Amino acid sequence: MKTGFLVGSVVRGGTVDDRASGERVRLVDVARHCGVTKSVVSRVLNDDPSLNVRPETRQRIRAAALELGYRAHAGARALAGAETRALALLIPDLANPVYSRITRGAYRRAREHGYVVLLAEDTADDGADEAFADLVEAGRVDGLLIASARPDHRLLSSARLARIPHVFVNREVPGSGRNVAMELAAASAAAVEYLHGMGHRRIAMVSGPPDLRPAVVRERGFVDAVQALGLPSDLVARGGFSEEGGAAAAGLLLDRDPLPTAVYCSTLGQAVGALHAIRTRGLRVPADVSVVTYDDLPLADYLDPPLTSVAMPLLELGAAAVDAVLKQLGGAPPADVAIRVPPAIVERASTRRLD
Amino acid sequence: MKTGFLVGSVVRGGTVDDRASGERVRLVDVARHCGVTKSVVSRVLNDDPSLNVRPETRQRIRAAALELGYRAHAGARALAGAETRALALLIPDLANPVYSRITRGAYRRAREHGYVVLLAEDTADDGADEAFADLVEAGRVDGLLIASARPDHRLLSSARLARIPHVFVNREVPGSGRNVAMELAAASAAAVEYLHGMGHRRIAMVSGPPDLRPAVVRERGFVDAVQALGLPSDLVARGGFSEEGGAAAAGLLLDRDPLPTAVYCSTLGQAVGALHAIRTRGLRVPADVSVVTYDDLPLADYLDPPLTSVAMPLLELGAAAVDAVLKQLGGAPPADVAIRVPPAIVERASTRRLD
DNA sequence: CTGAAAGCGCTTACAG
DNA sequence: CTGAAAGCGCTTACAG
Secondary structure: OOOOOOOOOOOOOOOOOOOOOOOOOOHHHHHHHHOOOHHHHHHHHOOOOOOOOOHHHHHHHHHHHHHHOOOOOHHHHHHOOOOOOEEEEEEOOOOOHHHHHHHHHHHHHHHHOOOEEEEEEOOOOOOHHHHHHHHHHOOOOOEEEEOOOOOOOHHHHOHHHHHOOEEEEOOOOOOOOOEEEOOHHHHHHHHHHHHHHOOOOOEEEEEOOOOOHHHHHHHHHHHHHHHHOOOOOOOEEEOOOOHHHHHHHHHHHHOOOOOOOEEEEOOHHHHHHHHHHHHHOOOOOOOOOEEEEEOOOHHHHHOOOOOEEEEOOHHHHHHHHHHHHHHHHOOOOOOOEEOOOOOEEEOOOOOOOOO | OOOOOOOOOOOOOOOOOOOOOOOOOOHHHHHHHHOOOHHHHHHHHOOOOOOOOOHHHHHHHHHHHHHHOOOOOHHHHHHOOOOOOEEEEEEOOOOOHHHHHHHHHHHHHHHHOOOEEEEEEOOOOOOHHHHHHHHHHOOOOOEEEEOOOOOOOOOOOOHHHHHOOEEEEOOOOOOOOOEEEOOHHHHHHHHHHHHHHOOOOOEEEEEOOOOOHHHHHHHHHHHHHHHHOOOOOOOEEEOOOOHHHHHHHHHHHHOOOOOOOEEEEOOHHHHHHHHHHHHHOOOOOOOOOEEEEEOOOHHHHHOOOOOEEEEOOHHHHHHHHHHHHHHHHOOOOOOOEEOOOOOEEEOOOOOOOOO
8 A cells, every 4th residue: 555645745836836736745856846867956955075066056956855845755765775864762761751851952952963863661561672673673763872771671682782873871881882971970979068068967868779770870979978978878778769669768768766867869759759758757858857859850849848959961961862873873983971061959948957 | 875783683593594694684585584475475474465375384484584583674664655654642741741641552552553653742842843744754654643732733734734644632623533532621520529529619720721722621621510510610720731830820829819628730730839839828738728630640649748639541542542543544534532431530638528 | 077777675566 | 376576765886
């Protein structure tokens, strides 16, 4: 069956009329319209530097393409050996707003370079391999941004992965040489130093699952920072990145005696859970416990109390990840990229100075 | 440049060896491996009913395809006139968790039918037309699920849209005959009836932007329900679907005298904002005001107090939307679809019985 | 420097 | 009923 609906638009401005309406505008249509060959049009439109043609003609071709609403068929282009101009972004959890910010950063940058990014949720249980296959092996994308790599991810051991340009975003794979990462450890250090400056000496951390790199790195950053200041470093509890996980982990911390004076959470979701746990025990924030959260999102400002948080350069991260794959696409060897924008403390009402 | 990286996997189990490693596995490879022609393989793999071949052969071909890791090149297939087996889902806001649930529902159902869904955020300001063009006109997708239609959306007036199978999800376009919708008005009615049953007589609503269909429909459902019960229907304030919008609208409602005894919010984000506004004025939930929110999400359970909410069949909505485009793809004329799963009240601590 | 031609990997009428 | 062949819309060596 011919997919008659996959057609381009026909802008009938002016003299355009050499094709039946409702059909896809093809390269040859543009060529005919301009009295040149397909080759020239293709080369002009793709900025082939080896082409030498009058600027006048170049412009005429561009104008015609625009007027006719020409858009290259992605499949045909890919088949002919060129790029698909699409990138896939694999994220672990659509519901986590952190990824929506990374995604936005990636979208924007990709668009600037004429690329689309196709988003896919790559949950651990779900057919991750399938998603991969659907996108990469079906030739739909040129490169992969993987924000969902677990150490045991099937993708990672896949020989197929080696053949396609890719980077790991916010999920370092040690030794891959393809990590695009923020300064996670620095974020924890910033939180610790901020709290220390406020007079806190018993600082606890609600950390994430030990099989998730970013969780591990943030936790290590915390432990290092706390030890450097000569504070106790055993006030760490781990839980899932969700409200539930945060509540459970915070509960453990709140059973300690003496009570921590401050809790730093790995995730806004966890912080919401921690707030819940604190409340449940009849304690108050920040009177009894101060709370700081990683991830600055609008929600933080509307919680009770509004949460002091560590803002991370998520948009930059997404953009940098795109830059990195694009570089690989351009032939450069993969390389680690560190986002140098330092984490920033956004102070709100959930933290108090201890006197 | 040949995209040498867009290659299939080579599973070297057993006797597989008739191609150089690292190359894409093509139809012809499978054919050769089985001693048949490409045609047969293509037909078997695509379940062509007009093909008559021994079940034994059929099975042998399927096994070989699997063993070789064959996967049709999406571009080639599209070019040859078949489907791309990809659908695009356009959502208005990645950060809104409602859409992540709809998306999940859509993904799952699509996968069941062998389709991928490509997600794109289609913000009002951003180049919506561009996103559309990139996906549809470049021949990347067979159909569109549009969850981002505003009445003034450029897409809607686009003649190009008419040529591609599409549905509107959670965003009715009146008269389009392509709406896949939940019972939005019923959701509001359920909230109102629940509150009425609890003894509330002054029920207010934090509604959404008047240019967003779902907001309008939910508001109308509210007004109708309230009037049917003989309650005042002027306790409505509108705001954006965010925390900020909810706080502002709730603020307006809290200035009324006498105070509403209950507030129903259009969105969980708004409800968070409303909670904030109530707290700011020194009022308590549910002692002074009860709060019910549309959208039941994990967060609702961890707020202070946990929010009573109206749970909607979001997964079903996403799945039904996929079914609907797939039907159009199959040649059926577009039709409205109503999700009949009734909205359910999830009772938590934010509402109290008035005596 | 440019145009004609081959070829990318599929699907599907069409001829046998 | 099945296989050979055409053709989808591109890009890009290659010949002129």
